[in-house]
Amino acid sequence: xxxxxxxxxxxxxxxxxxxxxxxxxxxxxxxxxxxxxxxxxxxxxxxxxxxxxxxxxxxxxxxxxxxxxxxxxxxxxxxxxxxxxxxxxxxxxxxxxxxxxxxxxxxxxxxxxxxxxxxxxxxxxxxxxxxxxxxxxxxxxxxxxxxxxxxxxxxxxxxxxxxxxxxxxxxxxxxxxxxxxxxxxxxxxxxxxxxxxxxxxxxxxxxxxxxxxxxxxxxxxxxxxxxxxxxxxxxxxxxxxxxxxxxxxxxxxxxxxxxxxxxxxxxxxxxxxxxxxxxxxxxxxxxxxxxxxxxxxxxxxxxxxxxxxxxxxxxxxxxxxxxxxxxxxxxxxxxxxxxxxxxxxxxxxxxxxxxxxxxxxxxxxxxxxxxxxxxxxxxxxxxxxxxxxxxxxxxxxxxxxxxxxxxxxxxxxxxxxxxxxxxxxxxxxxxxxxxxxxxxxxxxxxxxxxxxxxxxxxxxxxxxxxx
Amino acid sequence: xxxxxxxxxxxxxxxxxxxxxxxxxxxxxxxxxxxxxxxxxxxxxxxxxxxxxxxxxxxxxxxxxxxxxxxxxxxxxxxxxxxxxxxxxxxxxxxxxxxxxx
Numbered sequence: 195x196x197x198x199x200x201x202x203x204x205x206x207x208x209x210x211x212x213x214x215x216x217x218x219x220x221x222x223x224x225x226x227x228x229x230x231x232x233x234x235x236x237x238x239x240x241x242x243x244x245x246x247x248x249x250x251x252x253x254x255x256x257x258x259x260x261x262x263x264x265x266x267x268x269x270x271x272x273x274x275x276x277x278x279x280x281x282x283x284x285x286x287x288x289x290x291x292x293x294x295x296x297x298x299x300x301x302x303x304x305x306x307x308x309x310x311x312x313x314x315x316x317x318x319x320x321x322x323x324x325x326x327x328x329x330x331x332x333x334x335x336x337x338x339x340x341x342x343x344x345x346x347x348x349x350x351x352x353x354x355x356x357x358x359x360x361x362x363x364x365x366x367x368x369x370x371x372x373x374x375x376x377x378x379x380x381x382x383x384x385x386x387x388x389x390x391x392x393x394x395x396x397x398x399x400x401x402x403x404x405x406x407x408x409x410x411x412x413x414x415x416x417x418x419x420x421x422x423x424x425x426x427x428x429x430x431x432x433x434x435x436x437x438x439x440x441x442x443x444x445x446x447x448x449x450x451x452x453x454x455x456x457x458x459x460x461x462x463x464x465x466x467x468x469x470x471x472x473x474x475x476x477x478x479x480x481x482x483x484x485x486x487x488x489x490x491x492x493x494x495x496x497x498x499x500x501x502x503x504x505x506x507x508x509x510x511x512x513x514x515x516x517x518x519x520x521x522x523x524x525x526x527x528x529x530x531x532x533x534x535x536x537x538x539x540x541x542x543x544x545x546x547x548x549x550x551x552x553x554x555x556x557x558x559x560x561x562x563x564x565x566x567x568x569x570x571x572x573x574x575x576x577x578x579x580x581x582x583x584x585x586x587x588x589x590x591x592x593x594x595x596x597x598x599x600x601x602x603x604x605x606x607x608x609x610x611x612x613x614x615x616x617x618x619x620x621x622x623x624x625x626x627x628x629x630x631x632x633x634x635x636x637x638x639x640x641x642x643x644x645x646x647x648x649x650x651x652x653x654x655x656x657x658x659x660x661x
Numbered sequence: 662x663x664x665x666x667x668x669x670x671x672x673x674x675x676x677x678x679x680x681x682x683x684x685x686x687x688x689x690x691x692x693x694x695x696x697x698x699x700x701x702x703x704x705x706x707x708x709x710x711x712x713x714x715x716x717x718x719x720x721x722x723x724x725x726x727x728x729x730x731x732x733x734x735x736x737x738x739x740x741x742x743x744x745x746x747x748x749x750x751x752x753x754x755x756x757x758x759x760x761x762x763x
Contacts, residue, residue: 210708210711211685211689213704213708214686214689214690214704214705214708215689217693217697217700217701217704217705218689218690218692218693218697218701219697220694220696220697223697223700223701223704223756224753224756224757226704227700227704227707227749227752227753227756228753230704230707230708230749231707231749231753234707234708234710234711234745234749237711237714238713238714238717238745241714241717241718241721242717242721245721247721247722249721249722250724250725252725253720253721253723253725253731254721256720256731256734256735257717257720257721257738259735260720260735260738260739260742261738261742263739264738264739264740264741264742264743264746265742265743265746267739267743267747268742268743268744268745268746268747268748268750269746269747269750271743271747271751272746272747272748272750272751272754273750273754275751277755277758280699280703280751280755281699283703283747283751284699284702284703284706284748284751287706287707287710287743287744287747287748287751288706288709288744290740290741290743290744291706291709291710291712291740291741291744293736293737293740294710294712294713294715294716294737294738294740294741294744295712295715297716297733297734297736297737297740298712298715298716298719298734298737300733301719301723301729301730301733301734301737302719304729304730305730316664316667316668317664317665318664318665318667318668318669319668321665412702413702416702416705416706416709419706419709419712420705420708420709422709422712423709423710423711423712423715424679426712426715427711427715428672428675429715430715430718431672431675432714432715432718433678434711434714435711435712435714435715436675436678436679436682437678437682438708438709438711439709439711439712440679440682440683440686441682441685441686441689441705441708442686442705442706442708442709443683443686444682444683444684444685444686444687444690445686445687445689445690445701445705446702446705447687448686448687448690448691449690449693449698449701449702449705452690452693452695452698453698456695540695540696542695549695549696549697549698549699549700550699552696552699553699553700553755553758556758557758565696567694567695567696
């Protein structure tokens with residue numbers, strides 16, 4: 195390989211490592227992203243212009259068109275998307291990466307068809323190619339399903355015995371791939387069968403997983419795309435793909451485990467788990483709840499907030515859906531002016547992605563220091579006068595502490611029930627994403643402020659201004 | 662089986678790098694605050710777009726009359742570059758909001 199190109203790949207690889215490192219700290223994250231992007235551009239330009247083989251002009255023209263189209267599309271999507279849609283978007287982009295890997299695998303296998311036995315690729319290379327096709331396909335359809343589920347266009351699908359079916363299908367995939375390697379076939383037909391089976395597996399793998407677990411799944415799929423990239427890297431003996439892909443693979447896997455820990459569940463429990471797996475589980479746990487709920491109005495809530503000295507806001511996915519991040523900031527500023535101590539309690543998995551709430555609230559200029567993580571805010575709830583829960587549900591459900599039969603039992607939660615008053619803003623009494631009842635709503639200290647988060651909070655702000 | 666042993670022994674340094682890279686990835690991410698998980702995921706996602714390099718190589722090496730390879734390669738390049746450009750751009754947009762307000 196061209197020595198200049200090798201050095202460029204080396205530089206790119208180093209920028210990836212440094213970029214990831216810097217992405218891990220709030221002050222340097224932006225720089226880290228930039229450095230990694232520069233490294234990527236270097237690798238792309240280097241690949242295009244520093245090679246030791248002839249490239250027909252028509253190929254260059256096509257590559258140019260493809261790059262242009264993709265760049266424009268990617269840029270527009272990235273600039274247009276609302277911050278609340280971030281989890282979907284990451285998932286969609288991730289699917290594209292997987293799709294790219296699977297196509298490369300297909301072409302590579304195709305180029306091995308019809309050549310002389312002496313020039314045939316070794317079975318090690320064939321295995322690598324097949325691995326790229328399988329993993330690329332799984333991440334492609336898996337990510338698209340995750341995307342569709344997050345934007346609400348697809349419901350959870352659970353075939354009877356879906357775990358068994360999925361596991362058998364996976365084993366069959368591996369066995370079939372081994373068979374293709376062993377018989378050293380020329381048949382593209384078998385590859386298409388493998389392709390379709392992998393695509394179906396990706397679909398079935400993600401389809402039964404509940405919405406609340408999507409962050410974990412996206413992170414896992416992200417990790418898989420990295421691995422697919424690394425595998426294609428082995429195919430070409432290309433270091434920048436290998437290292438870049440593996441970095442993403444291992445980083446994504448660690449992130450997946452960190453998130454599972456935040457929910458106090460194992461990875462296998464998330465993938466094969468019972469979380470909402472039984473539609474009736476929620477109804478059973480409601481035995482304790484029942485009881486009556488107390489409705490409240492915007493003006494009553496405003497009075498409560500106005501005369502409090504310490505208020506904690508618990509944002510959740512409902513805030514994101516209603517795009518209420520700006521009005522909640524307005525409420526916070528208003529209360530602070532009135533001398534109320536206001537802070538936000540951030541649960542690690544609030545929203546549909548870890549850190550989702552931080553991104554949203556940062557968008558509306560909420561002061562970074564006002565966002566307090568779970569372990570630091572929990573001891574403060576007993577001295578809190580009013581907790582305002584906006585569109586959060588499972589992360590404040592006391593069943594996690596005191597109902598061993600609940601699917602979320604053992605998950606660390608925000609202990610809002612220790613506060614003096616709790617106001618819960620929700621659209622309706624529907625259960626949360628995990629599909630379980632929340633006894634917090636039936637607590638004597640709780641009052642329910644029904645309505646869309648944006649409307650309800652706007653009314654609150656209006657009432658407070660009149661006081 | 663011999664094939665595999667030969668492949669491994671002739672690419673031994675590849676496997677060293679692979680294993681070391683796994684450790685680097687783990688070490689880099691282990692202690693990141695949850696605040697940054699979303700941008701980090703998105704940034705890592707952009708990095709996995711490095712698969713574009715493979716897509717480019719495929720297209721550059723395809724014969725001009727091999728329409729299937731060229732067509733599939735074209736799609737692979739488009740998908741890969743969307744992953745790269747979109748991923749980095751959206752991560753930047755997210756991080757923009759984390760800037761300290763004056």
